[in-house]
Amino acid sequence: MYDAAVLATVILMTVSAVDYVRHAWIRETKPVLATWILATVMTGLSFWMYWESPRRSWTANIAVTSGLASILIILFGVIATNVRDGALHVAFDRVQRWCLAFGCLVVVFWWFTDAPLAAYVLVQIIGIIAYAATAQRLWSAERSTEPLFLWITVFLATLCAIYPAWVRHDPFSWIYLARAVPSTILIIWLIARIKRRMQRPAL
Numbered sequence: 001m002y003d004a005a006v007l008a009t010v011i012l013m014t015v016s017a018v019d020y021v022r023h024a025w026i027r028e029t030k031p032v033l034a035t036w037i038l039a040t041v042m043t044g045l046s047f048w049m050y051w052e053s054p055r056r057s058w059t060a061n062i063a064v065t066s067g068l069a070s071i072l073i074i075l076f077g078v079i080a081t082n083v084r085d086g087a088l089h090v091a092f093d094r095v096q097r098w099c100l101a102f103g104c105l106v107v108v109f110w111w112f113t114d115a116p117l118a119a120y121v122l123v124q125i126i127g128i129i130a131y132a133a134t135a136q137r138l139w140s141a142e143r144s145t146e147p148l149f150l151w152i153t154v155f156l157a158t159l160c161a162i163y164p165a166w167v168r169h170d171p172f173s174w175i176y177l178a179r180a181v182p183s184t185i186l187i188i189w190l191i192a193r194i195k196r197r198m199q200r201p202a203l
Helices: 002-025 033-051 062-085 094-113 116-140 148-168 171-199
Strands: none
Touching: 002 062, 002 148, 033 062, 033 094, 033 116, 062 148, 062 171, 094 116, 116 171, 148 171
């Protein structure tokens, strides 16, 4: 059961990333490069801090390890798409710049305290701030080409990752999942809300 949950998480994360890149490559979506750079930094910091802890494991916190791999797939796919289209540029908004700055401060805090768990929690809080900003934009958006498949698949992957976290009693995994699962549910609901609005006939 443990191995099956780990494998399911990896497969779902990979499939979601490849499908997202496919949508971007055929121009069905227009992903924002800055968003995926920020996601890579935050997930990369989470993985780094987890791997420096004495509880590190390739499988116990599979949501982070497979999540980083899937985000890297998306990042490189988005970069390749933008290079092909001659549209490679990065523009961070104010919230994203603050998140990156706070991420740097957390690394400094970690360096001085040598407390990976505390630093890890702070990174997840930064992740919540970034998701809140995204949720605010989606709440008022009239249209969205963001594929629901990505977020539903990521949600299923994080659900699968709960079992390894429970078996190994991994606090890092529980903290990550406590942030990732509700955030993903919120994004799914907001995107579905926009798509329902887009399908309504104009009066």
